[in-house]
Amino acid sequence: MIQGSNMAEAHPVGFQWVMEAKARGAKVIHVDPRFTRTSALADQFVPIRVGTDIAFLGGVINHVLQNELDFREYVVAYTNAATILSEDFQDTDDLDGLFSGFDPETRTYDPASWQYADAGQKQEGQGRQQHEEQRETASALQHETHGLNVEGDPPRDPTLQHPRCVYQVLKRHYSRYTPELVERVCGVSQEEFLEVCRAWTEASGRERTTALVYSVGWTQHSVGVQYIRTGAILQLLLGNMGRPGGGIMALRGHASIQGSTDIPTLFNILPGYLPMPNANQHESFQDWIDSVRHPGSKGFWDNAGAYAVNLLKAYWGDAATADNDFCFDYLPRITGDHGTYRTVMDMIDGKVKGYFLLGQNPAVGSAHGRAQRLGMANLDWLVVRDLFEIESATFWKNSPEVETGEIVPEECRTEVFLFPAASHVEKEGTFTQTQRMLQWRTKAVEPPGDARSELWFFYHLGRMVRERLADSTEERDRPLLDLAWDYPLHGEHDEPSAEAVLKEINGYEVATGRPLSSFTEMKDDGSTLGGCWIYTGVYADGVNQAARRKPGREQSYVAPEWGWAWPANRRNLYNRASADPDGNPWSERKRLVWWDPDKGENGEWTGDDVPDFERTKPPTYRPDEGQGGIAAIAGNDPFIMQGDGKGSLFVPQGLIDGPLPTHYEPVESPFRNVLYGQQANPTRKEYDRDDNPMNPSPPELHSDVYPFVFTTSRLTEHHTAGGMSRYLQYLAELQPEMFVEVSPALAAERGLQHGGWCHVVTSRAAIEGRVLVTERLRPLRVDGRTVHTVWLPYHWGSGGFVTGDSANDLLGIALDPNVLIQESKVGTCDVLPGRRPRGRAVLDLVASYKERSGVDVDPGTPIVTVGPDADVHDHRDPVMRKEDGDP
Amino acid sequence: MKPLIGEHSLFGPVDPAAEAGYVDPPARKGFFTDTSVCIGCKACEVACKEWNEIPDDGFSLTGMSYDNTVSLSANTWRHVAFVEQPAAPAAATDGAGTVDLGMPGPPPPTSPEGAQATEELPDFRWLMSSDVCKHCTHAACLDVCPTGSLFRTEFGTVVVQPDICNGCGYCVPACPYGVIERRTGPEGAKNVGIAQKCTLCYDRIGDGQRPACAQACPTESIQYGDVDELRERAKARVEQLHEAGVMDARLYGADPDDGVGGAGAFFLLLDEPEVYGLPPDPVVTTRDLPHMFRRASAAAAALLVGAAVAFAGRRG
Numbered sequence A: 001m002i003q004g005s006n007m008a009e010a011h012p013v014g015f016q017w018v019m020e021a022k023a024r025g026a027k028v029i030h031v032d033p034r035f036t037r038t039s040a041l042a043d044q045f046v047p048i049r050v051g052t053d054i055a056f057l058g059g060v061i062n063h064v065l066q067n068e069l070d071f072r073e074y075v076v077a078y079t080n081a082a083t084i085l086s087e088d089f090q091d092t093d094d095l096d097g098l099f100s101g102f103d104p105e106t107r108t109y110d111p112a113s114w115q116y117a118d119a120g121q122k123q124e125g126q127g128r129q130q131h132e133e134q135r136e137t138a139s140a141l142q143h144e145t146h147g148l149n150v151e152g153d154p155p156r157d158p159t160l161q162h163p164r165c166v167y168q169v170l171k172r173h174y175s176r177y178t179p180e181l182v183e184r185v186c187g188v189s190q191e192e193f194l195e196v197c198r199a200w201t202e203a204s205g206r207e208r209t210t211a212l213v214y215s216v217g218w219t220q221h222s223v224g225v226q227y228i229r230t231g232a233i234l235q236l237l238l239g240n241m242g243r244p245g246g247g248i249m250a251l252r253g254h255a256s257i258q259g260s261t262d263i264p265t266l267f268n269i270l271p272g273y274l275p276m277p278n279a280n281q282h283e284s285f286q287d288w289i290d291s292v293r294h295p296g297s298k299g300f301w302d303n304a305g306a307y308a309v310n311l312l313k314a315y316w317g318d319a320a321t322a323d324n325d326f327c328f329d330y331l332p333r334i335t336g337d338h339g340t341y342r343t344v345m346d347m348i349d350g351k352v353k354g355y356f357l358l359g360q361n362p363a364v365g366s367a368h369g370r371a372q373r374l375g376m377a378n379l380d381w382l383v384v385r386d387l388f389e390i391e392s393a394t395f396w397k398n399s400p401e402v403e404t405g406e407i408v409p410e411e412c413r414t415e416v417f418l419f420p421a422a423s424h425v426e427k428e429g430t431f432t433q434t435q436r437m438l439q440w441r442t443k444a445v446e447p448p449g450d451a452r453s454e455l456w457f458f459y460h461l462g463r464m465v466r467e468r469l470a471d472s473t474e475e476r477d478r479p480l481l482d483l484a485w486d487y488p489l490h491g492e493h494d495e496p497s498a499e500a501v502l503k504e505i506n507g508y509e510v511a512t513g514r515p516l517s518s519f520t521e522m523k524d525d526g527s528t529l530g531g532c533w534i535y536t537g538v539y540a541d542g543v544n545q546a547a548r549r550k551p552g553r554e555q556s557y558v559a560p561e562w563g564w565a566w567p568a569n570r571r572n573l574y575n576r577a578s579a580d581p582d583g584n585p586w587s588e589r590k591r592l593v594w595w596d597p598d599k600g601e602n603g604e605w606t607g608d609d610v611p612d613f614e615r616t617k618p619p620t621y622r623p624d625e626g627q628g629g630i631a632a633i634a635g636n637d638p639f640i641m642q643g644d645g646k647g648s649l650f651v652p653q654g655l656i657d658g659p660l661p662t663h664y665e666p667v668e669s670p671f672r673n674v675l676y677g678q679q680a681n682p683t684r685k686e687y688d689r690d691d692n693p694m695n696p697s698p699p700e701l702h703s704d705v706y707p708f709v710f711t712t713s714r715l716t717e718h719h720t721a722g723g724m725s726r727y728l729q730y731l732a733e734l735q736p737e738m739f740v741e742v743s744p745a746l747a748a749e750r751g752l753q754h755g756g757w758c759h760v761v762t763s764r765a766a767i768e769g770r771v772l773v774t775e776r777l778r779p780l781r782v783d784g785r786t787v788h789t790v791w792l793p794y795h796w797g798s799g800g801f802v803t804g805d806s807a808n809d810l811l812g813i814a815l816d817p818n819v820l821i822q823e824s825k826v827g828t829c830d831v832l833p834g835r836r837p838r839g840r841a842v843l844d845l846v847a848s849y850k851e852r853s854g855v856d857v858d859p860g861t862p863i864v865t866v867g868p869d870a871d872v873h874d875h876r877d878p879v880m881r882k883e884d885g886d887p
Numbered sequence B: 001m002k003p004l005i006g007e008h009s010l011f012g013p014v015d016p017a018a019e020a021g022y023v024d025p026p027a028r029k030g031f032f033t034d035t036s037v038c039i040g041c042k043a044c045e046v047a048c049k050e051w052n053e054i055p056d057d058g059f060s061l062t063g064m065s066y067d068n069t070v071s072l073s074a075n076t077w078r079h080v081a082f083v084e085q086p087a088a089p090a091a092a093t094d095g096a097g098t099v100d101l102g103m104p105g106p107p108p109p110t111s112p113e114g115a116q117a118t119e120e121l122p123d124f125r126w127l128m129s130s131d132v133c134k135h136c137t138h139a140a141c142l143d144v145c146p147t148g149s150l151f152r153t154e155f156g157t158v159v160v161q162p163d164i165c166n167g168c169g170y171c172v173p174a175c176p177y178g179v180i181e182r183r184t185g186p187e188g189a190k191n192v193g194i195a196q197k198c199t200l201c202y203d204r205i206g207d208g209q210r211p212a213c214a215q216a217c218p219t220e221s222i223q224y225g226d227v228d229e230l231r232e233r234a235k236a237r238v239e240q241l242h243e244a245g246v247m248d249a250r251l252y253g254a255d256p257d258d259g260v261g262g263a264g265a266f267f268l269l270l271d272e273p274e275v276y277g278l279p280p281d282p283v284v285t286t287r288d289l290p291h292m293f294r295r296a297s298a299a300a301a302a303l304l305v306g307a308a309v310a311f312a313g314r315r316g
């Protein structure tokens, strides 16, 4: 199942394995708004209206539950299906699209009523305040990464008959997601939908597994996290998690986006998914650790103290001691939303002085390109390290805003420093790919001229700043001066040793320098240090395990000796679930790890993969009452990072927008939500500002001004924002111009000529491109109407061999509340034939649309659309506007 | 002494390297390009250009689906074709045909009727196929080359030597596939004026390396190896696809009895060759030469002496 992903085009190298699976008889299904090169190779292609995947998957869940097609034994034993929920829980069907605990004022939930029955009474309101903070700091999911915090033993009904058990709640929640509804909301025919249901359920169970693949087509939505949750529920119900050939494959970006979350370039987490301390919540070292550990709870995060100490020791070396809490006070604190979009708004508002861009081209690649460029034009300084002089370094002299006169090159205050960067073949290091596998790269050639690696840049920047401050007695400079900043250098340019960095990340014994082989060796007393606990083992025995290259044909099919995967070189997470509760494989065909009673002293877990379970904990192990931490996980509970050891069908904690995925319309949609009065995600994060207008959607008036749905994505021939492709003639010639794909029907409706020009208008921008009329886009019948989808690649800008307008300029900024990802996969627009107006006239065009749609009066869009507090903007009504004396 | 021109020298099944005079040559090398697994990523096109330092082909959007390099040419030695087609002729009723590839086929989409109910749309296919020089058993380009620039390698492949080619261009109309072409630009590029085409990476395979295009192909759509073995593999693949119900699968260029004596680079297609822009029944343009030779056609004789000298030069 490939959904929300154009795997063949965006991940062609990984797609070879899909082709191999197909050659062995796997059926490949692609569900997507557009027929892509992935669809071309799939056995079945299902066109779907963009932004309706939860309705589609909810339909599949309903099909599974109504027909009892779930893998019952697995579901009862390994998920929280049997767990009984609090009496206070009310579902979206009771509250017209909201869950219990909603406060329309703050648009957050108090999750007290979402808890398991008998869970300790949480104080009213406390949860709501937490949700508010979590939305600001994208920290809600730390519950998810850090496991569900479960105390005591919530009641269970293994017969799944109790009306408040998760299984029954789930069944009721999705009971309205029928094939008829899927057809009405998604535009997918019932026949095609049922064919998907059949294929998915028939290829799941004891003897078979189905893998689910998604990428940013799922994540970049205002309900992005819940999209993936829906997939997770389905895969758990069908018994596809933790089993070979099953699971959920999140295709991460090229080439090390996984690596940049493990060792993050994010404001809210530290390496190994430790939270960035929050000034309001983590006053002491112990507060910080306990916020991860949840003392008294169950699960593997119990050792968080050791992971944190090792990280701090890696940062501050000898200066970090038990007496000073290992320099915990040196860590920066967050106080709220410091995400990339908040930062851009702050740049526009003059609150940000400097900005570093490394391998990132937000002038083209980020949502709302105009805001990105205007923000960057209002800095003191900007450092851009890239292979070419990309648009984020030239926006001040060559950009749409220069054309309109909004940025005047002579007056732009930002000082831009452009540094040439070494490419991936010109530096050594690792990539962490989509399967959490680290692969070492050796340097093939010297970088040309002044081009240098990031490692070189930051090491020497740090060195020079520290030299400047060497004599400082200021307390605030201690964190910098006390850093352990001592990597061996080599070569004529003093390149730091990447392998030494890898060893530090892996961790070692401080006294002897012996590399650790497992994070279980990490101590919380300062005698070991390690920069990212989940990576411990990558340098075991002093050997660079990421550099291993044993061909697949010379080892088992799991190929453990190619590279190294975290954690502990385990290739398949939660693989305890590949065995039944007694520890035997569910089937011979699908065996991966199992309990061998004859191995070791009293039996051991063994198999083709590294077992994701305590090696000697037998399947029969049951914790004593009151036990906490790892000891509280029973021998038949495979989901060891969760507090109850069970896969979460229902998520009582950790999600700001509700414990169960629910269909909401995208923030910009031509349709009213058919299922509930609540139109779109009520808890989403929005920046309600004049420079971030949203196109109106029902129930508001004037959504017809922007009648079409658009979505954007990549082409194989270009790399994201184009910095690595538009500047190379061999790639540029393959897709030499910005184009817009439309169906023959839309072309006819709007008078667009194949090969001619068109322009696309939203309340943010108007951009142009050549028209590609293609049957790969199809109009869909949704809720009794025809809806047209417009597709745009987002690779172009003003630089390189091939130039063009940027599709991301069309987007506004609306974010998922859990992780602050932008809704950049769907918006509404109008399409007109011919080229767009030039100069200031393009602003006039956008303004005329805003006026017609009332966006000029109020840039925001009503968020709560149900109940007495619904705030639909009837003042956009032209009659009301006149009465109000609006212009 | 073996006659200079044997019974199958210009037509019919032969081992081209032995025929060219190599004693005990290595197994004939070639490509089996299985278009049923091609994902249209164009990695082959790019890898070929990188390896062979071929200039770009210009930067213009053609509107021919995702094909912007148009065809094999002096500056594109691997070329990926994209064909958008409705599988069922029912599509004609809603007027939505293929995107215009500039070749014979259904008309481009213009009719507004596509806006009607979507369930009536037929299954749609997007065919992708990576084309290349066929390295013909009987290569007309080579037969007509008067300078000996084009020659048969020990691997049975056909290669241009740019330092010998005088740019006469005889090979260009001789090729029944329209593969070989003289480079006309861009200005400053090397080998301008010289005939250019795929070498089957003569400078790699001699070193035991795979050709660059095959090496880059992520899905093994391009399979490189011994032609005999590849033909077996291709036959098995067609059978497999037929069993799976893909009845359109067929081989193109794999038959040693076809008009060029079988191609060293042959293909598995999912439709008629014309759909991909390939000639349906290519015949080596020099097939009738022996016949004409016997009739002592003066022009043909002159041509052939040149060709024969070229062969003899590399014998033994």
Ligand code: SF4
Binding pocket: B133, B134, B135, B136, B138, B139, B140, B141, B142, B158, B174, B175, B176, B177, B178, B179, B180, B197
């Ligand atoms: S395909 Fe054309 S260029 Fe290639 S060997 Fe055959 S005749 Fe020569």
Ligand code: SF4
Binding pocket: B047, B048, B049, B051, B052, B077, B078, B132, B197, B198, B199, B200, B201, B202, B211, B212, B213, B214
């Ligand atoms: S074999 Fe070599 S020259 Fe021929 S197409 Fe492939 S890469 Fe190009």
Ligand code: SF4
Binding pocket: B037, B038, B039, B040, B041, B042, B043, B044, B045, B080, B129, B130, B213, B216, B217, B218, B219, B220, B221, B222
């Ligand atoms: S590299 Fe392979 S898959 Fe990609 S276009 Fe070429 S033949 Fe097709």
